[in-house]
Amino acid sequence: MRPSGRRDGSTQVRREKIPVIPVMYRMAMKLDAISRERLPSLLRAMPKAELHMHIEGSLEPELMFAFARRNGLSLPYQSVEELCAAYAFTNLQSFLDIYYAGASVLLREQDFEDMGMAYFGRAAADNVVHAEIFFDPQSHTARGVSFETVINGLTRACERARSELGMSAALIMCFLRHLSEDEAFATLEEALPSRGRFIGVGLDGSERGHPPEKFARVFARCRDLGLRLVAHAGEEGPPAYVRSALDVLKVERIDHGVRCVEDPALVQRLARERIPLTVCPLSNVKLRVFRSLAEHNLAALLGAGLCATVNSDDPAYFGGYINQNFYETFATLPALTARHAYQLASNGFEASFADVADKQRWQHALDAIFALPGS
Numbered sequence: 001m002r003p004s005g006r007r008d009g010s011t012q013v014r015r016e017k018i019p020v021i022p023v024m025y026r027m028a029m030k031l032d033a034i035s036r037e038r039l040p041s042l043l044r045a046m047p048k049a050e051l052h053m054h055i056e057g058s059l060e061p062e063l064m065f066a067f068a069r070r071n072g073l074s075l076p077y078q079s080v081e082e083l084c085a086a087y088a089f090t091n092l093q094s095f096l097d098i099y100y101a102g103a104s105v106l107l108r109e110q111d112f113e114d115m116g117m118a119y120f121g122r123a124a125a126d127n128v129v130h131a132e133i134f135f136d137p138q139s140h141t142a143r144g145v146s147f148e149t150v151i152n153g154l155t156r157a158c159e160r161a162r163s164e165l166g167m168s169a170a171l172i173m174c175f176l177r178h179l180s181e182d183e184a185f186a187t188l189e190e191a192l193p194s195r196g197r198f199i200g201v202g203l204d205g206s207e208r209g210h211p212p213e214k215f216a217r218v219f220a221r222c223r224d225l226g227l228r229l230v231a232h233a234g235e236e237g238p239p240a241y242v243r244s245a246l247d248v249l250k251v252e253r254i255d256h257g258v259r260c261v262e263d264p265a266l267v268q269r270l271a272r273e274r275i276p277l278t279v280c281p282l283s284n285v286k287l288r289v290f291r292s293l294a295e296h297n298l299a300a301l302l303g304a305g306l307c308a309t310v311n312s313d314d315p316a317y318f319g320g321y322i323n324q325n326f327y328e329t330f331a332t333l334p335a336l337t338a339r340h341a342y343q344l345a346s347n348g349f350e351a352s353f354a355d356v357a358d359k360q361r362w363q364h365a366l367d368a369i370f371a372l373p374g375s
């Protein structure tokens, strides 16, 4: 700025004309200026919410063998290598068969707690600040393990995640969709004494041939109980399942949902209503929803204005935890930039069932990582 003479002889500082750029644009400009080289460190450092993670799918082969040994069980595999060689999935069902067999080593509360803590340790290392974790009680009660055993072990792990790792953690109980509505109701009844220990319910397992409608009454009851509602839909199943998960089950989030793009009107609705999709890129490739990561539609989902998030699904089976999902997806899809990284992390907080105050705190921490105004 340069001083200018006034008629009364005094001087005045004249302001150069600086165009006023709204904060939103300044943020976008800053994000767009971040180079691709900086992406891996930002992806690692950014605080994140994990919203689609099956705790039984975090059971690493080494832990599976350790639990089998301490519980006096034998696995149909001689070594970790032999077990891992079986992880060559051709579709969702081929994975689920192995996943349920793997979960059969979980017998005691301590097993569930240890499995939970192993996951939370890895999540904390990935800068996950909040995790909403799925568990499948029916895959345990069917083997004679009580609901109480499962929920006691997992609750203890969530408490320890809070006290030892400073992480916020909550449980979402899933119904297995290949089982009957009656069995889902029986599971809900069994869970009710522990109502305060899980925040919501979900729907997982074999999608094809098991539409959301099958569980309409169970979800209505859960809604009356004040539980939060989510469901897997549009992973292998058609976009119509995403619609009925919303309209019939009245879920608040869709797990996966990537097949919504086959129905443009549905995409518009998801964007308009800001229905979150909990996307799991590595899972989608392992289960052949996409032929390769290069063909994944994450960038298109974001481009359509959807509240997409990145998550790990079953990390012990699919090749990596949440950060690995971020790294590989961003390294493979050139359309994804720092702006998308920020958006995905921000979407995760928005889509979570956490308190507003917590969401704001995490959002500020995210802004600080990206050094955005106001942070």
Ligand code: HPA
Pocket (backbone or CB within 6 Å): 054, 057, 092, 099, 204, 205, 206, 232, 235, 283, 313, 314
């Ligand atoms: N889809 C459906 N059910 C599941 C999955 C999944 O990706 N992982 C564990 N159960």
Ligand code: ZN
Pocket (backbone or CB within 6 Å): 052, 054, 204, 232, 255, 313
């Ligand atoms: Zn899943």
